[in-house]
Amino acid sequence: MAKRVKRINYNKWGYYFVAPFIIVYILFSLIPLLSTFYYSFFEYYYAQGGFIKVGPNFNGIENYIKLFSQGLFFKYLGNTLILWIMGFIPQIIISLLLALWFTSFRLKIKGKAFFKTVMYMPNLVMAAAFSMLFVQLFSNTGGLTTLLMDMNILPESFSFVDEVWPTRALIAAMNFIMWFGNTTILLMAGIMGIDDSLIESASVDGANSFQVFYKIILPLLKPILLFVLVTSLVGGVQMFDIPFVFTRGTGGPQGSSQTIMMYISGLLRTSKQYDMAGTASVVLFLITSVISLSFFAVMNREEIVEFREQRRLAKEHKK
Incomplete structure (x- = not known):
């Protein structure tokens, strides 16, 4: 009788390799997330300092009623979305232009690796250090502010940090400078994944650069654009360190640059209101999820319509 050879199963090694990540995720992400949902339905804070x-x-939904009745949550959420939009719109436009420029088979730009490194370098700087640099440059006695006043470009009474929109513009500019390089590299990777023969064939057939971009590149870039949009939104609603350091924790003039994360941090830092902080975090999570799903639905509406049509035809075929 032939001796049976024991087969070695290597599948278990895959579980061993992913186990550390799963354990860390459960301990430091999933459990805190579930506890946040849990305490949003409880009265839980520290009184008298x-x-x-x-x-x-x-206490049921009392925390949610209190949060919505105060109105501060939506005010600071509005500030956060304004700051994100002001930074994201120029970021996606310039990043897309640079990505098209560096991946163009006609231009054949040299030194792409050098430019990629230079563009990505601001992303390596700590946001707090970046904010401190801008504070030194644009404060009332800052270097750039003084220079612009000496050149009579700005009136002597002007102050960047005491005006609503200049403060917002500087915070948005910092977010733009820090993240446009990362977005450019992602878009470049997406464009380089497109078959060059499609672009070359369209050019041979007489399509101009705009037609090639609008009809070929942009539709094939939708997955990358959706990823950039959603990740930028998630990072935008979590904006904290740049506006906190730049406004010295005050939220800027009239609280116009107070973000939702600064509001949640204040609830935990000053009065340890774990209940209201958890409630605000849950509402922020739900709003972010809804907006992200809306982005997905809008950018994939053709695929969704096609999928629904296929399901309808399949049901009719079964009948």
Whole structure:
């Protein structure tokens, strides 16, 4: 009787390799996330300067009613979205132009690796350090502010940090400078993944650069654009360090640059309101999810319509 050879199963090694990530994710992400949802339905805070613990006492949706009635959440959420949009629109436009420029088979630009490194370098600088640099440049006695006043470009009474829109513009500019290089590299990777024969064939057939971009490159870039849009949105609503350091934690003039994460951080830092901070975090998570799904639906509406049509035809065929 032939001796049976024991087969070696290598599948278990895949589980061993991913186990550390799963364990860390459960301990430091999933459990805190679930506890945030849990405490959003409880009264749980520290009173009298943090010396007396109150709760946790179940109070249903009272925290959500209180959050919506105060109106501060939506005010700071609006500030956050304004700052994100002001930084993201020029970021996606310039990044797309640079990506098209560096990947053009006609231009054949030399030194692409050098330019990629230079563009990505601001992303390696800590946001707090970046904010401190802008504070030194654009404060009332900052270098650039003084220079512009000496050149009579700005009136002597002008102050970047005391005006609503100049403060927002500088925060948006910092976000743009820090992240446009990363976005450019992602878009370049997406464009280089497109078959060159499609672009060359369209050019041979007489299509101009705009037609090639609009009819070929842009549709094939939709997955990368969706990824950039969603990740930028998630990073935008979590904006904290740049506006906090630049405005010295005050939120800027009239609280116009106070972001939603600064608001949540204030709830935890000053009065340790774990209940309201958790409630605000849950609402922010739901709003971000809805907006992200809306982006997905809009950018993939043709595929969704086609999928629904296929399902309808399949049901009719079964009948």
